[in-house]
Amino acid sequence: MQAIWVITKRELNSFFDSLIAYIVLVLFLGFSGFFTWLFGSDVFLVGQANLQSFFSIAYWSLFFFIPALTMRLLAEENKTGTIELLLTKAVTDRQVVVGKFLSTLLLVAIALLFTLPYVITLANIGKIDVGAIACGYLGLLLMSAAYISIGLYASSITNNQIVAFLAALFIGLFFHIIFDALASNFTGWVGELFNTLSMSDHFDSISRGVVDTRDLIFFFSIITVGLLLSELSLTKRNLD
Amino acid sequence: MNIRIENLSKRYGPQKAVDDISFQVKTGEIVGFLGPNGAGKSTTMKMITGYIGIGQGDIFIDDQSVKQNGDDLKKFIGYLPENNPLYLDMPVMDYLAFCAALQGVEKTRINERVREMIRITGLNAEKHKKIGELSKGYRQRVGLAQAMIHDPKILILDEPTTGLDPNQIVEIRKLIRELGKEKTVILSTHILPEVEATCDRILIINKGKIVANGTAENLRNQAAGQEILRVRIEDAAADAVLHELRRLSATDRVEWVDKSLNRFEIISRTGASAKREVFQLCVQKGWVLSELIPMETRLEDIFRNLTMN
Numbered sequence: 001m002q003a004i005w006v007i008t009k010r011e012l013n014s015f016f017d018s019l020i021a022y023i024v025l026v027l028f029l030g031f032s033g034f035f036t037w038l039f040g041s042d043v044f045l046v047g048q049a050n051l052q053s054f055f056s057i058a059y060w061s062l063f064f065f066i067p068a069l070t071m072r073l074l075a076e077e078n079k080t081g082t083i084e085l086l087l088t089k090a091v092t093d094r095q096v097v098v099g100k101f102l103s104t105l106l107l108v109a110i111a112l113l114f115t116l117p118y119v120i121t122l123a124n125i126g127k128i129d130v131g132a133i134a135c136g137y138l139g140l141l142l143m144s145a146a147y148i149s150i151g152l153y154a155s156s157i158t159n160n161q162i163v164a165f166l167a168a169l170f171i172g173l174f175f176h177i178i179f180d181a182l183a184s185n186f187t188g189w190v191g192e193l194f195n196t197l198s199m200s201d202h203f204d205s206i207s208r209g210v211v212d213t214r215d216l217i218f219f220f221s222i223i224t225v226g227l228l229l230s231e232l233s234l235t236k237r238n239l240d
Numbered sequence: 241m242n243i244r245i246e247n248l249s250k251r252y253g254p255q256k257a258v259d260d261i262s263f264q265v266k267t268g269e270i271v272g273f274l275g276p277n278g279a280g281k282s283t284t285m286k287m288i289t290g291y292i293g294i295g296q297g298d299i300f301i302d303d304q305s306v307k308q309n310g311d312d313l314k315k316f317i318g319y320l321p322e323n324n325p326l327y328l329d330m331p332v333m334d335y336l337a338f339c340a341a342l343q344g345v346e347k348t349r350i351n352e353r354v355r356e357m358i359r360i361t362g363l364n365a366e367k368h369k370k371i372g373e374l375s376k377g378y379r380q381r382v383g384l385a386q387a388m389i390h391d392p393k394i395l396i397l398d399e400p401t402t403g404l405d406p407n408q409i410v411e412i413r414k415l416i417r418e419l420g421k422e423k424t425v426i427l428s429t430h431i432l433p434e435v436e437a438t439c440d441r442i443l444i445i446n447k448g449k450i451v452a453n454g455t456a457e458n459l460r461n462q463a464a465g466q467e468i469l470r471v472r473i474e475d476a477a478a479d480a481v482l483h484e485l486r487r488l489s490a491t492d493r494v495e496w497v498d499k500s501l502n503r504f505e506i507i508s509r510t511g512a513s514a515k516r517e518v519f520q521l522c523v524q525k526g527w528v529l530s531e532l533i534p535m536e537t538r539l540e541d542i543f544r545n546l547t548m549n
Binding site: 010085089092 | 314325329343
């Protein structure tokens with residue numbers, strides 16, 4: 001547990017030292033603030049005291065920003081060879097993977113924390129449904145965690161950060177829209193299957209304020225599979 | 241802690257990088273790993289540290305198998321990889337503290353250990369700089385510092401003195417010698433005098449196989465077999481000296497080195513030494529023996545003999 005935290009802390013520091021964290025924070029807050037309050041179907045146009053417009057913007061902006069955060073996590077270490085130093089320390093492959101995963105999740109959580117003023121502002125304008133908003137944030141966090149684990153896997157299979165970024169977007173795209181589009185083109189159990197695999201379906205249901213076990217199982221399955229695959233591609237060096 | 245390697249093999253695709261090697265290293269011993277590039281030195285070291293998996297055979301550290309308990313054994317090992325990869329964006333002190341924490345050094349002792357390592361490796365002036373700003377030699381010192389930060393019982397150093405200046409090399413060798421008294425050290429190098437200066441034992445590996453294992457002296461004796469003396473005998477006719485030397489019972493061959501200076505090379509019979517006979521001959525004839533140099537087979541020659549096919 002301690003080793004995981006040591007790695008998480010280093011990765012988080014490295015995000016802030018290399019300016020990546022600031023750039024992503026500014027871009028994320030800029031985007032989401034602009035579309036939540038100033039442009040398009042913003043809060044004032046919708047005229048309801050909820051953050052639905054923010055959640056649907058964040059649903060897309062996080063999808064693009066997360067691969068940019070995860071791409072260097074393992075690809076850079078593979079390239080510079082520091083992975084050898086890291087893995088010969090008294091840590092297991094799993095601790096390395098989980099530590100790096102948590103660091104990115106924490107960064108996303110910090111970004112989301114900076115949007116709390118939105119909630120406070122909204123509470124002053126009208127009567128808000130705290131439960132629904134909390135669920136919306138939970139949905140964003142779970143979705144981020146899923147994409148981080150996908151991004152981490154993409155980063156573990158290459159030593160090129162661009163490849164890691166594109167691979168993460170490519171895999172993510174299936175969950176983000178392609179499965180959803182396929183679901184509406186098929187009927188019966190095939191359609192049902194694609195519907196189950198679609199991120200938007202599960203995200204929408206949570207952000208409406210309904211926390212269903214099926215949604216939780218979906219998110220945690222992606223997270224687990226992503227982390228296990230990342231661990232596997234680290235462990236692969238051991239095979240003959 | 242003792243390291244015991246048993247019938248270790250590793251293949252990369254069709255190529256055998258390490259081919260059925262066995263050896264032991266005991267506590268307090270410094271073993272030098274020699275071999276041409278691609279001989280399997282680094283591969284063997286990576287297997288000991290648990291970075292790459294063991295092909296066939298096994299490695300035992302104090303009778304614990306690396307194959308089975310690799311993750312538990314990592315904390316006893318300090319490792320300096322080849323090429324010395326480091327996080328270039330981290331300041332030296334932060335990096336060392338990070339390594340100490342990862343190796344399970346207690347929180348209260350981390351600062352003390354970091355300061356100690358900075359003192360030993362002479363990094364004091366650079367300790368706040370980012371590693372990326374340091375020159376190669378200083379980076380090498382950081383690499384050594386991170387390997388020793390948790391006071392490991394086993395040190396695996398892959399080419400520890402590359403990039404260091406001569407003063408630093410002497411210091412690092414001294415440091416390794418001191419550490420080696422209570423630790424188990426395996427180091428690889430291309431610098432042959434370095435092995436003689438620091439190591440108790442030499443392992444020469446070629447094409448994945450161990451071709452020599454012993455002290456520098458042992459290897460010399462094995463390789464040399466016959467004693468070689470270089471002598472200069474003055475106040476005598478060269479031809480007469482040559483004739484007399486050849487008649488000595490202990491000499492096998494005598495050759496000219498420099499006729500005008502009366503220098504000869506005497507190759508003794510296996511197991512015999514011609515030194516006394518040469519001296520007595522000179523006394524008897526009233527010649528002046530002004531030089532008598534026992535020629536050692538150089539380590540370079542042994543190395544070349546064993547690894548050039």
